[in-house]
Amino acid sequence: MPEMRKDPIVDRWVIIAPERAERPNAILRNRAEVDDEQGCPFCPGNERMTPPEVLSRRPPGSQPGGPGWTLRVVPNRYPALRTETVMSREGRGLFDLIAGVGAHEVIVETPEHRGTMADLPAEQIESVLRAWQERIVDLARDVRLKSIFAFKNQGVPAGATLSHAHSQLIALPVVPPGMQEELRGAKRHFGEKERCVFCDIVGQELRDKERLVHESERMVVLSPWAARTPFETWIVPREHRSSFESSSGQELHAAADALRALLRKIDVALEKPAFNLYLHTMPLRENNNDWYHWHLELKPMLQQHAGFEWASGCTINPTPPEEAAAFLRQTEV
Amino acid sequence: MPEMRKDPIVDRWVIIAPERAERPNAILRNRAEVDDEQGCPFCPGNERMTPPEVLSRRPPGSQPGGPGWTLRVVPNRYPALRTETVMSREGRGLFDLIAGVGAHEVIVETPEHRGTMADLPAEQIESVLRAWQERIVDLARDVRLKSIFAFKNQGVPAGATLSHAHSQLIALPVVPPGMQEELRGAKRHFGEKERCVFCDIVGQELRDKERLVHESERMVVLSPWAARTPFETWIVPREHRSSFESSSGQELHAAADALRALLRKIDVALEKPAFNLYLHTMPLRENNNDWYHWHLELKPMLQQHAGFEWASGCTINPTPPEEAAAFLRQTEV
Numbered sequence: 048m049p050e051m052r053k054d055p056i057v058d059r060w061v062i063i064a065p066e067r068a069e070r071p072n073a074i075l076r077n078r079a080e081v082d083d084e085q086g087c088p089f090c091p092g093n094e095r096m097t098p099p100e101v102l103s104r105r106p107p108g109s110q111p112g113g114p115g116w117t118l119r120v121v122p123n124r125y126p127a128l129r130t131e132t133v134m135s136r137e138g139r140g141l142f143d144l145i146a147g148v149g150a151h152e153v154i155v156e157t158p159e160h161r162g163t164m165a166d167l168p169a170e171q172i173e174s175v176l177r178a179w180q181e182r183i184v185d186l187a188r189d190v191r192l193k194s195i196f197a198f199k200n201q202g203v204p205a206g207a208t209l210s211h212a213h214s215q216l217i218a219l220p221v222v223p224p225g226m227q228e229e230l231r232g233a234k235r236h237f238g239e240k241e242r243c244v245f246c247d248i249v250g251q252e253l254r255d256k257e258r259l260v261h262e263s264e265r266m267v268v269l270s271p272w273a274a275r276t277p278f279e280t281w282i283v284p285r286e287h288r289s290s291f292e293s294s295s296g297q298e299l300h301a302a303a304d305a306l307r308a309l310l311r312k313i314d315v316a317l318e319k320p321a322f323n324l325y326l327h328t329m330p331l332r333e334n335n336n337d338w339y340h341w342h343l344e345l346k347p348m349l350q351q352h353a354g355f356e357w358a359s360g361c362t363i364n365p366t367p368p369e370e371a372a373a374f375l376r377q378t379e380v
Numbered sequence: 381m382p383e384m385r386k387d388p389i390v391d392r393w394v395i396i397a398p399e400r401a402e403r404p405n406a407i408l409r410n411r412a413e414v415d416d417e418q419g420c421p422f423c424p425g426n427e428r429m430t431p432p433e434v435l436s437r438r439p440p441g442s443q444p445g446g447p448g449w450t451l452r453v454v455p456n457r458y459p460a461l462r463t464e465t466v467m468s469r470e471g472r473g474l475f476d477l478i479a480g481v482g483a484h485e486v487i488v489e490t491p492e493h494r495g496t497m498a499d500l501p502a503e504q505i506e507s508v509l510r511a512w513q514e515r516i517v518d519l520a521r522d523v524r525l526k527s528i529f530a531f532k533n534q535g536v537p538a539g540a541t542l543s544h545a546h547s548q549l550i551a552l553p554v555v556p557p558g559m560q561e562e563l564r565g566a567k568r569h570f571g572e573k574e575r576c577v578f579c580d581i582v583g584q585e586l587r588d589k590e591r592l593v594h595e596s597e598r599m600v601v602l603s604p605w606a607a608r609t610p611f612e613t614w615i616v617p618r619e620h621r622s623s624f625e626s627s628s629g630q631e632l633h634a635a636a637d638a639l640r641a642l643l644r645k646i647d648v649a650l651e652k653p654a655f656n657l658y659l660h661t662m663p664l665r666e667n668n669n670d671w672y673h674w675h676l677e678l679k680p681m682l683q684q685h686a687g688f689e690w691a692s693g694c695t696i697n698p699t700p701p702e703e704a705a706a707f708l709r710q711t712e713v
Contacts, residue, residue: 051694054606056565056577059693061606066698071707072650074610074682074699127688127696140584141577142605198687206686217688225693232389244389244474251473272475273387273394277407317405325691344690349407352685353539354531355460355550357677358658360558361384363395363460370404 049128049147051221058224062147064127088124089155089211097121101152101185102178118174119155120182126151127217134191134220148191150218154178160211163201163319165310167212173303175214179326180299182216183292187331192218194226194330197291202321205348214324222330229327230339237338245340246287248272258368260375261308265301268309270368270375276350277366278317280309280375282343291328291341306343311380313347320347382461382480384554391557395480397460421457422488422544430454434485434518435511451507452488453515459484460550467524467553481524483551487511493544496534496652498643500545506636508547512659513632515549516625520664525551527559527663530624535654538681547657555663562660563672570671578673579620581605591701593708594641598634601642603701603708609683610699611650613642613708615676624661624674639676644713646680653680 049064066073088096091114100111102120109115128149135146156175157167164172179197186192199214200206222230236244252258252269260280261268267283282305284298294302306324313320328341356362382397399406421429424447433444435453442448461482468479489508490500497505512530519525532547533539555563569577585591585602593613594601600616615638617631627635639657646653661674689695 052606054604055581056569057561058565059606059608061608062694062696063607063700064696064698065700065703071610071699071703075651075653140588141580142584194692196688196691198691200686204684206684215688217692219692219694223692223694225691228390228693232387232391236389247474248388251475255473271387273385273392274396275392275394277404318408320408323687323690325687327691346690348684351537351539351681353533354656354658355529355548357656357679358529358531358558358660359527359550359552359556360561361393361395361552361556363397365397365399366404366407367396367398370398374404 048132049126051128051145051147051219053143055141055143060221060223062127064147066125084160087160087209087211089119089153089209089213090160091116091158094119097124097153102181104174104178114158117158117171118178120178121153121155123151123153123215128219130189145220148220150186150189150192150216152182152216154182154214154216156212156214162212163310164199164212165307165314167307169300169303169307172307173300176299176303177296179214179216180292180294183328183331186216186218187292189218190332191220192331194219194222195328196325198323198325200321200323202348205321205323207321218331226327226330230330233339243287243338243340245283245342249283249285258372260312260372261305263301263305265298266305268305270372272368274364274366274368274371275362276346276364278313278347278349278371278375279364279368280313280345280371282306282309282345283340284342287337287340289329289335289339289341290333291326293335294341302343308380309345309375312375312378313345315380316375316378317347317349320349322347381465382459384461384478384480384552386476388474388476393554393556395460397480399458417493420493420542420544422452422486422542422546423493424449424491427452430457430486435514437507437511447491450491450504451511453511454486454488456484456486456548461552463522478553481553483519483522483525483549485515485549487515487547487549489545489547495545496643496647497532497545498640498647500640502633502636502640505640506633509632509636510629512547512549513625513627516661516664519549519551520625522551523665524553525664527552527555528661529658531656531658533654533656535681538654538656540654551664559660559663563663566672576620576671576673578616578675582616582618591705593645593705594638596634596638598631599638601638603705605701607697607699607701607704608695609679609697611646611680611682611704611708612701613646613678613704615639615642615678616673617675620670620673622662622668622672622674623666624659626668627674635676641713642678642708645708645711646678648713649707649711650680650682653682655680
C-alpha cells in the first residue's frame with residue numbers, strides 16, 4: 048500500500064507508491080509513452096479499461112460507462128494514494144509515516160485520441176477546468192484530505208505515460224511543505240502590507256510591462272520575476288480570490304481563453320514542447336481570505352533538474368523572463 | 381551578466397544566467413552531449429580550449445597549461461556565476477536582486493576521454509575528492525562567497541553536456557533555502573536531543589539493516605527513509621564531522637572507496653544510468669560543530685520531475701528504499 052514518509056531532517060514528505068514489479072529495476076522499462084489508439088484506455092469504446100467514471104459529460108441518452116461522452120473523470124488505475132486506505136500515523140524510531148490516504152483521478156479531456164489541449168476549443172478547456180472544480184468540491188467532503196493539486200504532464204519528457212490528452216488530480220492528507228511555504232509567504236506579505244502579494248505582482252507587472260505575455264479583461268499572463276526554468280509562465284486572475292473552486296463561470300471561461308492562448312504561443316515559439324501545468328489554490332475547506340490568490344503555473348520542459356538544483360534547491364535559468372515574455376508576446380498564433 | 385533573483389512570495393533564489401543566444405528559444409538546440417574526442421575541451425592537448433587551470437596534478441617537469449596532467453580544475457567556460465562581478469544588491473519594487481557573484485569551476489577527473497568515474501581506480505576518485513577539498517579551501521578566502529556545492533551530472537538525462545568525466549563546483553553569495561532548511565533541521569534535532577541527526581540516522585540504519593547498501597570501517601552507504609526518487613542513496617561518514625574540508629586523508633580514501641563501490645553497483649543494477657551526485661557540507665568559513673554532518677547524496681536519473689512534484693514539492697517514488705537497498709546489496713560487482 049502507498050505511504051507518505053517524512054524526512055527526519057527537513058520538512059519534506061515523500062509518497063512511496065510501490066508499483067507491482069518483480070524486480071526493483073523494472074522502472075528502467077516502463078517509461079515509454081503509449082500511443083496505440085486500439086489499446087488506449089482513454090479512447091471511447093475502451094471505457095472498461097479504466098475504473099468506473101466518477102464524472103462525465105454526456106448528451107441525453109448516453110449511458111455512463113459507455114461511449115458518447117465529451118469528458119470523463121476516472122480514478123487512476125495506478126494511484127499514488129488511495130481513498131480506501133485506513134488513516135493511520137506511525138513513528139518508527141526517528142522516522143515518521145502516514146498511511147497513503149488520498150485520491151488520484153484522471154480527467155480525460157477529450158474523446159479524440161490525437162491532438163493536445165492546445166487543439167481543443169476554448170469551451171472544451173473551460174469544461175476541463177470546470178471538471179477540476181467539481182471534483183475538488185466533491186473530494187473536499189472527505190475530511191481526511193487536506194490539500195489538492197490539479198496538474199497536467201504533456202509529453203514524455205514532462206512525465207506523461209499516455210499521449211491521449213488528460214490531466215490529473217491528487218488530494219493529500221497533508222498540506223505539503225511547498226504549498227505551506229507559499230501560503231506562509233503570502234500571509235507574511237499581507238501581515239506587513241495589508242495587501243495580497245499576487246495582486247501586488249499583477250499590479251507591478253502591468254506597470255512594468257516587460258514580463259507581461261498576454262492580458263485580457265479578467266486574466267494576466269506573465270513570466271515571473273524569479274522564473275525557475277526557461278519560459279515558466281503564470282496565469283493570474285485580476286480579481287482577488289483565494290480558492291479556485293469559488294471562481295465563477297465567467298472567470299473559468301477567461302482562464303480557459305488565456306490558457307489556450309498561452310498553449311498555442313508556446314507550441315509555436317518552442318515547437319510543441321513537453322510541459323507541466325498545475326493549479327495552486329487554497330487547502331481544502333478553507334475559507335476565502337484577503338491574502339491568498341489562486342493561479343496556474345506552466346513550465347515547458349526544456350532542461351533537466353540536475354545535480355546543482357538537487358543539492359542547493361536553487362535553479363539556474365539561462366532565459367531571463369523578460370526575454371521569454373518578449374518572445375511569447377511577439378509570437379503570433 | 382548573471383544575477384540572483386529572489387521570489388517575492390517564497391524563500392527561493394534563482395540564478396538567471398543568460399546564454400549568449402540570438403533567440404530565446406535557442407535552448408531547444410543546445411542539449412546534445414558532445415562526444416567528439418578531437419574537439420573535447422577536457423582532453424589532453426586541448427588545454428587551450430578551457431580558461432587557464434586553477435589546479436592540476438602533474439608529474440615533475442610537466443608544464444601548467446599543457447598535457448601530462450592526471451587531474452585538472454578550470455573555471456567553467458559558461459559560468460552560472462562569476463568572481464569578477466562586483467557585489468551589489470538591489471530592490472525593484474516588490475522584487476529583489478543580487479549581482480551574480482560566485483564561482484563556477486570544472487574538475488576534469490581523468491585525462492581519459494572514454495570511461496566514467498566508476499571506471500577510475502579508487503586512488504583517482506580520492507584525488508577528485510581532494511581537489512574538491514582544495515578548491516573549497518581556496519574559494520573560502522573570498523568572503524563574498526557564503527556556500528559551496530560540489531556536484532556531478534553524468535549522462536544527458538542528468539544534465540551533462542560533455543561526456544568526458546568531470547564534476548563541478550558552484551560557490552554562491554547566499555546560503556540557499558534548500559541548504560538552510562537542512563541546517564535548520566539538524567540544529568533543531570540537536571537542540572531537542574543533544575545529538576547529531578545524521579549520527580542518529582546512521583545508528584538506526586545500522587540496527588535496522590533494511591536500508592543499508594554497504595558499510596565499511598569509516599563509511600555507511602544507505603537508502604534514506606524518505607528517498608525522493610528511485611535508488612536515491614547517501615554516503616555518510618561514521619565519524620561526526622561538519623565540514624568536508626576538514627576530513628582527513630584516511631576519510632577521503634574511505635569515501636572514495638565507498639563511492640566507487642556504489643557507482644559500480646548502480647551501473648550493474650540499473651544498466652549504467654545517468655545520475656546526479658552532490659556534496660552537502662557546512663557553509664564556507666563556518667566552524668565544525670556538534671549538529672551538522674557532511675555527506676554525499678546520489679540520485680540515479682530514472683524519472684522526470686513532473687507536474688505534481690513542481691506543484692506540491694512532494695515527490696512520488698515508486699521504489700521503496702528497502703527494496704532498492706536490498707537490490708543494491710545483492711548486486712555483485
